[in-house]
Structures are given as C-alpha cells and as structure tokens.
Amino acid sequence: MTGTAAPRALRLGTRASALATSQSGWVADRLRAAGHEVELVHVRTEGDVSRASLTEIGGTGVFASALRDALRRNEIDLAVHSLKDLPTAPEPGLVVAAVPEREDPRDVVVARDGLTLADLPAGAVVGTGSPRRAAQLAELRPDLTVRDIRGNVDTRIGYVRAGQLDAVVLARAGLARLARLDDATDVLPLDAMLPAPGQGALAVECRDDDPALRTALADALEHPPTRAAVDAERAVLAALGAGCTAPVAALAEPADPPALSLTVFVALGPVPLRHVTTGSDPVGLGHSAAEHLLSRLDPVDTGSHTTGA
Numbered sequence: 001m002t003g004t005a006a007p008r009a010l011r012l013g014t015r016a017s018a019l020a021t022s023q024s025g026w027v028a029d030r031l032r033a034a035g036h037e038v039e040l041v042h043v044r045t046e047g048d049v050s051r052a053s054l055t056e057i058g059g060t061g062v063f064a065s066a067l068r069d070a071l072r073r074n075e076i077d078l079a080v081h082s083l084k085d086l087p088t089a090p091e092p093g094l095v096v097a098a099v100p101e102r103e104d105p106r107d108v109v110v111a112r113d114g115l116t117l118a119d120l121p122a123g124a125v126v127g128t129g130s131p132r133r134a135a136q137l138a139e140l141r142p143d144l145t146v147r148d149i150r151g152n153v154d155t156r157i158g159y160v161r162a163g164q165l166d167a168v169v170l171a172r173a174g175l176a177r178l179a180r181l182d183d184a185t186d187v188l189p190l191d192a193m194l195p196a197p198g199q200g201a202l203a204v205e206c207r208d209d210d211p212a213l214r215t216a217l218a219d220a221l222e223h224p225p226t227r228a229a230v231d232a233e234r235a236v237l238a239a240l241g242a243g244c245t246a247p248v249a250a251l252a253e254p255a256d257p258p259a260l261s262l263t264v265f266v267a268l269g270p271v272p273l274r275h276v277t278t279g280s281d282p283v284g285l286g287h288s289a290a291e292h293l294l295s296r297l298d299p300v301d302t303g304s305h306t307t308g309a
C-alpha cells in the first residue's frame with residue numbers, strides 16, 4: 001500500500017433533481033476521465049423538499065446546506081453546486097477546490113407558441129421567482145405581468161405548456177445541462193438581462209483538510225478565467241451584503257488580459273442602477289463596483305463615498 005495510493009472511490013454527493021444529477025454526472029465523468037473512481041451519493045436538501053417560495057425559506061444556501069453537512073460528517077468527499085446558489089460567505093472547514101469552465105451565462109425565455117420576449121402581447125403573464133429577473137423584465141417590458149413561481153426547470157416549463165403562464169425566464173445553462181435548449185424561444189442579450197453572479201458556473205467543494213483531493217479536483221476541473229470572473233461577481237454580492245435572491249446581477253468578462261470587465265445591475269433603490277468597471281484584481285474589482293453603487297444608492301450616507309459621480 002505504500003508508493004501508489006490504493007484506489008479509493010470518491011463519494012460525490014448530489015441532490016436528486018435532474019439538474020443536480022446532470023451537473024454531478026458531468027463532474028463525475030471529468031474525474032473518471034482523469035483516472036479517478038467516482039461514486040454518486042444522493043443527498044436531500046430543504047430546497048428540494050419545500051414548495052415555499054425561495055424568499056420564504058430564507059433563500060441563501062437552502063440547496064447547499066445539506067450537501068455541506070454531508071461533507072462535514074464525512075459521508076461524501078465532494079459536492080457540486082450551481083455557483084449562483086452558493087452563499088458568498090466562506091464555509092469553515094470547506095473549500096471550493098475547483099470552478100470548471102462556465103456555460104453560456106445568459107437567460108432565455110420559454111414562451112407559448114414560440115414567442116420571443118418582444119412578441120409577447122401587452123399584459124402577458126411571465127413567471128419567475130427571481131427578483132433580479134423581475135426587475136429587469138419591468139424595465140424591458142413594463143406592460144407585462146410578472147408572477148412569482150417556484151419549482152425545478154421542468155415544473156416551470158410545465159406552467160407554460162399547461163397554459164397557466166405565457167412565458168418563463170430561465171438560465172440557458174440549466175436548459176443546456178438538461179439537453180432542453182430546444183425549449184427556449186428567445187435568448188436574452190446580456191445588455192437586456194444581466195445574469196446572476198456565478199450563473200452558468202459550477203463550484204466543486206470538498207473539505208479543506210484533504211490536500212490530495214483539493215489538488216486532484218483542481219487538476220481535473222479548474223478553469224482559471226471562470227474562477228476570476230465568478231470571484232469578481234461574487235465579491236459584488238458579498239460587499240452589498242446580498243444573497244442569491246437579491247435583485248443583483250453581475251457579469252465579468254475578459255477584457256485586455258489580465259483585466260476583466262465587470263458589469264453590475266442592482267435594483268435595491270427606487271431606480272435600478274448599472275455600472276461597468278475594468279480591473280485585473282477580481283475581488284478588488286467587485287468590491288469597488290459595489291462601493292460605487294452603494295454611494296449612488298444612499299446619498300445620505302456619504303461617510304467614505306463623498307466623491308461618487
């Protein structure tokens with residue numbers, strides 16, 4: 001048993017939803033291709049069990065917490081999260097060992113009769129549980145009615161198929177992972193519908209006291225440009241003190257290397273705000289964008305932001 005490590009199957013904890021299974025299966029395949037043995041372990045989370053609205057359950061972390069508990073209890077070795085559902089606060093004892101290459105981060109519309117967003121008639125009812133999507137829809141099409149909905153991708157598309165809603169807005173990445181891109185009737189451009197911080201990206205988490213596994217996961221899965229982008233986007237959320245259910249959108253894209261261009265949308269005050277900045281330190285970029293927006297949001301609290309333009 002000395003020299004080469006005995007083959008040990010990595011226990012990959014996953015929620016049972018179709019999206020989670022697909023994401024976990026993709027990561028498992030990548031790890032197997034890199035020579036690892038992987039076993040999928042199903043874990044139930046409150047986010048899957050409850051039908052209450054995300055805002056009611058408390059939002060942040062409902063999908064992640066059961067997987068994190070299983071990691072800490074050493075029932076699993078790694079977990080795959082949708083990065084946009086992962087709270088920004090560091091989790092003691094755990095580490096995001098790898099951020100794989102992100103999918104197309106845009107949102108799509110799934111509408112009846114193949115309609116685009118622009119083609120929906122005035123008064124059409126569009127379902128989304130996301131305050132971020134609702135705020136941007138209100139800007140794009142103030143004549144539409146937005147209805148708060150919950151449920152997995154299948155459930156939400158089902159409301160359209162059943163005629164209960166005219167359309168729903170979903171992440172393109174989710175449809176791609178479910179091989180259901182054909183259901184999208186419109187892909188929303190980034191300047192119309194900015195995605196959630198981390199949208200389209202995954203986080204592969206493990207215990208921080210397992211250096212061999214951390215290295216193995218990074219070697220097989222890490223995509224540094226995606227890590228830099230999501231670090232910047234999540235730094236915005238963290239600095240705003242906001243979570244995954246906040247009306248905050250952020251997307252970092254490559255600019256002149258090694259710089260990133262960070263676009264942020266916030267609907268936290270009476271008027272939605274947008275801000276674009278460029279820089280090469282991802283976290284610093286996110287923090288400065290958040291500071292700038294906070295100074296515009298709360299002109300009374302001028303403490304350290306008196307020069308905001």
Ligand SMILES: NCc1[nH]cc(CCC(=O)O)c1CC(=O)O
Pocket residue numbers: 019082083084085153169170171172173174198199200201
């Ligand atoms: N909030 C639910 C959620 N979390 C992750 C995805 C899939 C897309 C992604 O990973 O960003 C979705 C579905 C959606 O927003 O349509």
